[in-house]
Amino acid sequence: MWYRSLGFQLICTVSAIAILVIGVYASVNINTQRSQLIQQVIHSSNQVSETIKRSMRYDMLKYQPERLHRAIDTIGAQEGIEKVRIFNYLGEIIYSSDRKEMGAMVDKSAEQCYACHAKEKPFERLTTSARSRIFQTAAGHRVLGMINPIYNEPDCYSASCHIHPQEQKVLGVMDTDVSLAEVDALIMSNKRKMILFALVAILGISLTIGLFVQRFVSRPVKHLLEGTERVSAGDLSTPLDISSTNEIGTLAGSFDQMTQRLQISEQELKASEEKYRSLFDNDPNPILVFDRATFQIIDANIRATEKYGYSREELLQLSFRDLGDPEDAEKIRSLVVEACIILPKIRHRKKDGSIMHVDIHSCPREHLGEDVIIANIADITDSIQAEAQLIQASKMATLGEMSAGMAHELNQPLNAIRIGSDLLRKMVARGQSVDPELAGKVSGEIGAQVERAANIINHLREFGRKSDLDELEKVNINKPINDVFTVLGQQLKLRQITVNLDLDENIPPILGVRNRLEQVFINLVMNARDAIEEKREMTHGEAPEGVLSIRSYQEDGKVVAVVRDNGNGMPESVKEKIFEPFFTTKEITKGTGLGLSISYGIIKDYEGAIEVESMAGSGTIFKISFPALAAEKDLQKESPA
Numbered sequence: 001m002w003y004r005s006l007g008f009q010l011i012c013t014v015s016a017i018a019i020l021v022i023g024v025y026a027s028v029n030i031n032t033q034r035s036q037l038i039q040q041v042i043h044s045s046n047q048v049s050e051t052i053k054r055s056m057r058y059d060m061l062k063y064q065p066e067r068l069h070r071a072i073d074t075i076g077a078q079e080g081i082e083k084v085r086i087f088n089y090l091g092e093i094i095y096s097s098d099r100k101e102m103g104a105m106v107d108k109s110a111e112q113c114y115a116c117h118a119k120e121k122p123f124e125r126l127t128t129s130a131r132s133r134i135f136q137t138a139a140g141h142r143v144l145g146m147i148n149p150i151y152n153e154p155d156c157y158s159a160s161c162h163i164h165p166q167e168q169k170v171l172g173v174m175d176t177d178v179s180l181a182e183v184d185a186l187i188m189s190n191k192r193k194m195i196l197f198a199l200v201a202i203l204g205i206s207l208t209i210g211l212f213v214q215r216f217v218s219r220p221v222k223h224l225l226e227g228t229e230r231v232s233a234g235d236l237s238t239p240l241d242i243s244s245t246n247e248i249g250t251l252a253g254s255f256d257q258m259t260q261r262l263q264i265s266e267q268e269l270k271a272s273e274e275k276y277r278s279l280f281d282n283d284p285n286p287i288l289v290f291d292r293a294t295f296q297i298i299d300a301n302i303r304a305t306e307k308y309g310y311s312r313e314e315l316l317q318l319s320f321r322d323l324g325d326p327e328d329a330e331k332i333r334s335l336v337v338e339a340c341i342i343l344p345k346i347r348h349r350k351k352d353g354s355i356m357h358v359d360i361h362s363c364p365r366e367h368l369g370e371d372v373i374i375a376n377i378a379d380i381t382d383s384i385q386a387e388a389q390l391i392q393a394s395k396m397a398t399l400g401e402m403s404a405g406m407a408h409e410l411n412q413p414l415n416a417i418r419i420g421s422d423l424l425r426k427m428v429a430r431g432q433s434v435d436p437e438l439a440g441k442v443s444g445e446i447g448a449q450v451e452r453a454a455n456i457i458n459h460l461r462e463f464g465r466k467s468d469l470d471e472l473e474k475v476n477i478n479k480p481i482n483d484v485f486t487v488l489g490q491q492l493k494l495r496q497i498t499v500n501l502d503l504d505e506n507i508p509p510i511l512g513v514r515n516r517l518e519q520v521f522i523n524l525v526m527n528a529r530d531a532i533e534e535k536r537e538m539t540h541g542e543a544p545e546g547v548l549s550i551r552s553y554q555e556d557g558k559v560v561a562v563v564r565d566n567g568n569g570m571p572e573s574v575k576e577k578i579f580e581p582f583f584t585t586k587e588i589t590k591g592t593g594l595g596l597s598i599s600y601g602i603i604k605d606y607e608g609a610i611e612v613e614s615m616a617g618s619g620t621i622f623k624i625s626f627p628a629l630a631a632e633k634d635l636q637k638e639s640p641a
């Protein structure tokens, strides 16, 4: 709004000050001039009055009233003199240049008399101005009246006529009325001139200030304003066109410098943004930026669009939770607070529904004032598959190793079947009649043994099944432990290894895959078997009875399984390396060196831990622990009993 502008406000303020100062000056000047003029008139009136009084003195002493009257008439008729009159001490007009008033009485309390007669008792001497009064005539102009008392003097009371007694101090009063018309006209003309001067001065000052403000303040300020508006609209290249050397010029200079610097930093920012963008887009891994509060994806690099199969626009419509298990997304959000974290082996879904295994490296950041999480996603599907293949290979190796023992496992049921069938066959050959009760018993036993053998074979088949990318399930750890002895129990018995199982029946479940957990325990049990046999060999059969014990229990929210043997143990140098792939101390035919390294990988997959304690010559303890699943946590999948 124009009336809010700096220029207008400056002009208004300066004009108001000019009006005030010049107005006060003019009014003081007019009043001073007026009072000076009046003072002059009073002075000259007094002189006239005094002249008349002195010139009449002789006539009064001589008592020649005609001469006195003529003098009064002559003077009273002069231009500018209204009238001259004389009062006696009683207040009677004894002579006046205005004949009509003669003989009239004046009230002593009247205005012109008041100065002397205020307190009934007359004062004797008064100053000139106290003796004067100004009043308005019927004709409309002002008149200055000058009272001049005529005092009793020795000449008067000692004169021959002897009219006045000596005690009388004042004989009468002469009143001279002088017209102020001319003076008032002069005052009025002065006043007009003064007002005119004041108006011209105010106008002049306001105009000058206005022009000055316009030239040196308003216009450059407007330029500055336009400049700032240009900058806020993003135009940093047009400099301000202000050449003055005053503060505004300096300000404009600094402003130009500032915009220049801003332009440079904007270019640098753009360059750095482009650099970031190119790093972002050329990263070999998909990168997603999502809002911490809503999981809304707010940026995605080219690789992310390639890997997930969505277009960038589609990705920006998605929530990070939509790409995988929402629980994983929640986990990332709760863990990524200050530092970056890696969440390994997460399952993500592509647009076509296929599953991709990823490691997600997530870091917290602030982006445009919002808390965001930058997720760098490494596709590990290939390595997971390779790992699964390795596990499969090791399973096969385990199966191969077990095959020798397997004969023992199957031998017993087969023997029982043979004995039963032989018995029946012999009885038939001898022509003996077969007792139906016996036949039923034998065939029942044969059936039971067939079922046992079938169980072993089924279990082996199940164990050997290729299951590369299993879904996690709720597993009671006692089950895979028991399973181990379905296929190895007989063999251990034959090798005279006592198995002690102490399994807590009320153990909470864990998250894992039963088949793989069994593989871990098979590895541990076979290692224990080897260690016990090795000790036997080394001591040439002097060793105490081989004992393998497995205990399961819960402790501090964890499910623990401890596998202990009294085999030959291992020295520190071996213990350090046992989890390395292909590390083995066994003969080529006996060991592959993969058992513990694969077990380690499986345990880590289920967020578990494995610790080992061993002393060369006296045995080994492996302690495995997994996080226990909270009882209320209801998983849809549960491993079959």
Ligand SMILES: Nc1ncnc2c1ncn2[C@@H]1O[C@H](COP(=O)(O)OP(=O)(O)O)[C@@H](O)[C@H]1O
Pocket: 523, 527, 528, 531, 565, 567, 568, 569, 570, 574, 578, 583, 584, 585, 586, 590, 591, 592, 593, 594, 595, 596, 597, 619, 620
């Ligand atoms: N219970 C145990 N007692 C003594 N040594 C063991 C035991 N378990 C594992 N080891 C040692 O760890 C090595 C690696 O074991 P593993 O990875 O299962 O491979 P492998 O059994 O094929 O040798 C074994 O060669 C052995 O020296």
Ligand SMILES: [Mg+2]
Pocket: 523, 526, 527, 591, 593, 595, 596
């Ligand atoms: Mg092994």
